[in-house]
Amino acid sequence: MKAALVLFPGTNRETDMSDALRRAGAEVVTAWHRDRELPAADLVVLPGGFSHGDYLRCGAMAARAPVMAPIVESAGRGVPVLGVCNGFQILIEAGLLPGALLRNAGLRFVCRTVHLRLERRCRLSGHLDVGDVIRVPVAHGDGNYFADSDLAARLEDEDRVVFRYVPDGRGAGNPNGSTGDIAGIINRAGNVLGMMPHPEDATGPRQQSRDALPFFQGIVESLS
Amino acid sequence: MNAVLPDIAARHGFTADEYAKILDHMGREPNLTELGIFSAMWSEHCSYKSSRRWLKALASNAPWVICGPGENAGVVDIGDGLAAVFKMESHNHPSFIEPFQGAATGVGGIMRDVFTMGARPVALLDVLRFGSPSHPRTRHLVSGVVSGIGSYGNCTGVPTVGGQTTFHASCNGNNLVNAMCVGIAPADRIFYAAASQPGAPVIYVGSKTGRDGIHGASMASTGFDDEAEAKRPTVQVGDPFTEKLLLEACLELMASESIIAIQDMGAAGLTSSAVEMAARGGTGIDLDLDAVPQRETGMTAYEMMLSESQERMLMVIHEHALEHARGIFEKWDLDCAPIGRITTTGRLVVTMNGRIEADIAIGPLAHEAPLYERPWTLPEPRPPVGVPGSPVTVESALITLAGCPDLASRRWIWEQYDHLVMGRTVAPPGGDAAVIELPGDRGLAMTADATPRYCEADPVAGGRQAVAEAWRNLVAVGARPLAVTDCLNFGNPESPAVMGTFVGSVNGIAEASRALAMPVVSGNVSFYNETRGEAVQPAPTIGAIGLIDDLDRMASLAFGGADETIHLIGATSGHLGASLWLREITGEEDGPPPPVDLDAERRTGELVLGLIRDLGLASCHDVSDGGLLVALAEMALASGIGFSVRRPDREVAAHAFWFGEEQGRFVVSSPCAGKAIAAAAHDAGVACTVLGRTGGDVLTVDDGQPISIESVRTVHERWLPDTMAGAGETS
Numbered sequence: 001m002k003a004a005l006v007l008f009p010g011t012n013r014e015t016d017m018s019d020a021l022r023r024a025g026a027e028v029v030t031a032w033h034r035d036r037e038l039p040a041a042d043l044v045v046l047p048g049g050f051s052h053g054d055y056l057r058c059g060a061m062a063a064r065a066p067v068m069a070p071i072v073e074s075a076g077r078g079v080p081v082l083g084v085c086n087g088f089q090i091l092i093e094a095g096l097l098p099g100a101l102l103r104n105a106g107l108r109f110v111c112r113t114v115h116l117r118l119e120r121r122c123r124l125s126g127h128l129d130v131g132d133v134i135r136v137p138v139a140h141g142d143g144n145y146f147a148d149s150d151l152a153a154r155l156e157d158e159d160r161v162v163f164r165y166v167p168d169g170r171g172a173g174n175p176n177g178s179t180g181d182i183a184g185i186i187n188r189a190g191n192v193l194g195m196m197p198h199p200e201d202a203t204g205p206r207q208q209s210r211d212a213l214p215f216f217q218g219i220v221e222s223l224s
Numbered sequence: 225m226n227a228v229l230p231d232i233a234a235r236h237g238f239t240a241d242e243y244a245k246i247l248d249h250m251g252r253e254p255n256l257t258e259l260g261i262f263s264a265m266w267s268e269h270c271s272y273k274s275s276r277r278w279l280k281a282l283a284s285n286a287p288w289v290i291c292g293p294g295e296n297a298g299v300v301d302i303g304d305g306l307a308a309v310f311k312m313e314s315h316n317h318p319s320f321i322e323p324f325q326g327a328a329t330g331v332g333g334i335m336r337d338v339f340t341m342g343a344r345p346v347a348l349l350d351v352l353r354f355g356s357p358s359h360p361r362t363r364h365l366v367s368g369v370v371s372g373i374g375s376y377g378n379c380t381g382v383p384t385v386g387g388q389t390t391f392h393a394s395c396n397g398n399n400l401v402n403a404m405c406v407g408i409a410p411a412d413r414i415f416y417a418a419a420s421q422p423g424a425p426v427i428y429v430g431s432k433t434g435r436d437g438i439h440g441a442s443m444a445s446t447g448f449d450d451e452a453e454a455k456r457p458t459v460q461v462g463d464p465f466t467e468k469l470l471l472e473a474c475l476e477l478m479a480s481e482s483i484i485a486i487q488d489m490g491a492a493g494l495t496s497s498a499v500e501m502a503a504r505g506g507t508g509i510d511l512d513l514d515a516v517p518q519r520e521t522g523m524t525a526y527e528m529m530l531s532e533s534q535e536r537m538l539m540v541i542h543e544h545a546l547e548h549a550r551g552i553f554e555k556w557d558l559d560c561a562p563i564g565r566i567t568t569t570g571r572l573v574v575t576m577n578g579r580i581e582a583d584i585a586i587g588p589l590a591h592e593a594p595l596y597e598r599p600w601t602l603p604e605p606r607p608p609v610g611v612p613g614s615p616v617t618v619e620s621a622l623i624t625l626a627g628c629p630d631l632a633s634r635r636w637i638w639e640q641y642d643h644l645v646m647g648r649t650v651a652p653p654g655g656d657a658a659v660i661e662l663p664g665d666r667g668l669a670m671t672a673d674a675t676p677r678y679c680e681a682d683p684v685a686g687g688r689q690a691v692a693e694a695w696r697n698l699v700a701v702g703a704r705p706l707a708v709t710d711c712l713n714f715g716n717p718e719s720p721a722v723m724g725t726f727v728g729s730v731n732g733i734a735e736a737s738r739a740l741a742m743p744v745v746s747g748n749v750s751f752y753n754e755t756r757g758e759a760v761q762p763a764p765t766i767g768a769i770g771l772i773d774d775l776d777r778m779a780s781l782a783f784g785g786a787d788e789t790i791h792l793i794g795a796t797s798g799h800l801g802a803s804l805w806l807r808e809i810t811g812e813e814d815g816p817p818p819p820v821d822l823d824a825e826r827r828t829g830e831l832v833l834g835l836i837r838d839l840g841l842a843s844c845h846d847v848s849d850g851g852l853l854v855a856l857a858e859m860a861l862a863s864g865i866g867f868s869v870r871r872p873d874r875e876v877a878a879h880a881f882w883f884g885e886e887q888g889r890f891v892v893s894s895p896c897a898g899k900a901i902a903a904a905a906h907d908a909g910v911a912c913t914v915l916g917r918t919g920g921d922v923l924t925v926d927d928g929q930p931i932s933i934e935s936v937r938t939v940h941e942r943w944l945p946d947t948m949a950g951a952g953e954t955s
Binding site: 009010012013015016019020048049050052053054055108109110111112137139141198200201204206207208 | 371374375378379380381463464465466468469556557638639640641642643644645646647648649650652661775
């Protein structure tokens with residue numbers, strides 16, 4: 001199984017993501033933002049970082065990079081696409097996912113471990129089961145997922161909320177004030193997943209949690 | 225070239241003697257550009273004119289040191305073909321005037337010092353010292369500095385993993401921001417800043433040059449007065465996105481055989497990078513300013529030579545590598561321009577519009593800056609305070625200390641830093657030392673620390689203590705301490721009392737780094753941290769790194785479980801002088817600091833390293849600020865597991881035993897190795913006492929009233945967020 005990691009100027013979690021994908025058994029190839037074609041791959045991953053410095057608006061410039069054309073085209077053909085953190089912001093700016101990501105409600109960058117609950121199984125939920133709670137870090141300043149009441153209702157009706165923040169038992173839960181505690185959503189066709197937390201940083205034997213390893217292992221196995 | 229008048233020289237900060245020396249070197253009157261170049265190179269910040277004489281006392285050699293002071297950063301062999309490259313630097317003055325940009329560019333500067341040498345930065349640490357929490361400016365500064373550091377580290381994708389934050393009224397008019405960066409490089413591919421090949425092209429890469437930061441180095445070489453605000457335009461503006469591109473582009477170019485010498489444009493920008501590279505190579509350098517990429521029009525030679533625009537590098541490369549370099553910088557959307565050549569003249573020759581704007585011999589600029597023997601006096605030793613009576617119970621003092629400004633949780637700060645990016649953070653902020661994973665299941669531990677209140681009371685003991693504390697922090701996670709970087713923050717060196725604290729601290733550091741075999745491989749001095757004659761408490765910050773050979777044997781401060789035996793390693797006599805207990809409970813800042821016995825530190829540290837390696841302790845924590853009970857409470861907070869402890873020696877008053885700040889102590893816990901711990905300590909000649917056992921969710925001291933962990937956690941966690949939310953103003 002081959003995963004294509006898409007790199008923009010300012011991407012900075014590419015090693016974290018390629019480590020996680022390799023731990024789960026994937027082969028990793030990369031694409032550069034100026035590329036007009038994607039390497040042949042079973043999964044396209046947009047990792048986290050600060051593409052173009054987050055200037056203008058997070059993900060806005062990256063969403064207009066040449067490489068986005070083949071990504072949009074692949075997504076339309078049903079190729080699975082995963083966007084994490086800045087990758088999620090780019091997918092929204094590119095119109096592949098609905099809604100918006102605003103400044104965190106606390107107006108500060110936040111890096112901490114949160115508890116995430118899987119709300120539905122999908123092509124990109126790996127070995128996780130509905131109701132599973134995993135400990136995964138967040139690290140973002142603009143991760144406050146906003147959906148107006150129509151969109152929020154539609155996401156719930158269409159069962160497109162994949163991950164939600166839940167209380168961690170010490171009183172902390174949603175780290176950014178997102179609508180409905182949403183942490184990750186999927187498109188209607190079920191092949192494009194965007195999420196703010198960093199499952200890739202919860203896969204290694206020395207990391208604070210390995211809860212997300214089954215997430216990646218399941219994705220890799222299902223695409224092998 | 226138009227000559228300048230002596231009063232313009234005075235406005236550049238030169239004394240009459242210094243100006244005479246310039247006339248002597250030049251053989252004529254300098255023009256304005258030349259004077260500006262001298263003022264930058266001979267500033268305290270660049271020339272170390274007050275400190276050089278004393279820094280020679282610092283030991284910088286050891287078999288594992290690849291490169292000591294004098295380069296962009298220190299380099300230490302960490303085995304398996306890898307080297308750690310690290311340095312700490314101050315950005316105090318800019319961070320007080322403009323906290324966000326000042327702190328951000330401090331981080332940017334120190335990162336460039338590290339990747340200039342061919343290392344990928346893997347961790348950042350920051351030591352921050354602010355004024356009193358109730359001072360009207362403090363919250364603004366904390367908020368700006370923390371978000372500035374976060375913005376830069378987070379965007380460049382380098383985890384900020386540790387540091388220290390303290391509050392003291394002596395910093396009301398000058399906060400201190402010391403940033404440390406640690407990088408990893410192949411040990412046989414370190415890049416240096418010696419421009420040794422005449423004829424080779426000099427290329428400029430990175431951001432364009434603008435008028436920002438002109439005279440930053442000179443600003444950092446005077447104290448503040450009421451007009452500090454007017455210096456805001458001399459603070460640089462950071463662009464972490466460009467830094468990230470520059471980092472990737474430089475590392476990509478370094479993978480080929482292209483670079484002869486490389487130096488970042490930090491303080492005094494183009495001037496210092498050009499002069500220092502040529503000076504190290506024993507060569508000369510010609511610069512054509514028309515070729516410098518510029519952000520603004522109409523800049524003068526003076527402005528271009530002194531601009532401190534950020535995210536710029538100067539390189540000397542092989543002629544044949546020019547096209548290769550151009551291709552890489554184009555890929556990363558960065559400017560790359562040949563702006564001169566290395567020569568054999570031994571002179572810096574700057575031309576613009578076909579005119580020679582500066583022509584100065586490199587030697588005097590780089591090596592013959594004035595050297596001062598500043599008069600100095602050590603402070604009178606303070607008489608001991610003995611054991612003052614305690615106005616409160618031990619339990620109540622613990623609650624006060626756990627929530628006091630210097631001991632309360634720093635979570636509010638480090639949660640604003642991405643401390644996990646790169647995926648290698650094994651021990652996140654909050655422990656004794658942060659640990660980054662290295663290949664082969666090894667770990668690189670790092671810490672940054674100092675205790676200014678000790679240094680104020682006794683600079684020599686304070687200097688020793690700063691190194692000993694760094695040593696203990698590394699030992700406590702199971703790391704073999706390797707080397708030190710120092711960042712020495714003091715007031716005006718022209719005051720003999722301030723100079724005395726500097727001299728004493730440096731001597732203390734020198735002694736301790738020798739005794740503990742931790743050579744000083746890089747560093748920085750920041751003087752003039754004072755406002756209207758009010759200096760900061762002396763703050764010789766020590767950053768240190770150490771190696772963990774097997775991450776399975778890493779220790780942490782969290783108790784492992786219930787029913788562990790708690791041991792105190794090291795001796796306790798109840799020293800309350802200069803302690804936090806004295807300051808926070810009685811309001812006195814008095815008495816001598818605890819003595820540091822370097823022999824005992826080394827024996828104790830080696831004993832603890834052996835215990836961690838051979839017995840695999842459940843937990844280990846060094847005892848420092850706040851004393852023994854604070855250390856125990858931190859272990860309980862980290863694990864959520866309580867304890868019951870009793871002091872074995874009723875001769876020492878309870879509050880002196882539990883809150884005294886004797887050095888050379890660790891608390892360790894283990895479920896079953898009690899006898900082996902006691903035996904090993906006995907063999908090593910180190911005191912070892914059983915204090916009690918872990919378990920439950922309360923803390924019980926000397927069979928007194930139990931305190932719930934949650935009540936300690938609440939005061940510990942709430943102080944900083946509440947302070948920053950302005951709770952003090954509304955209540």
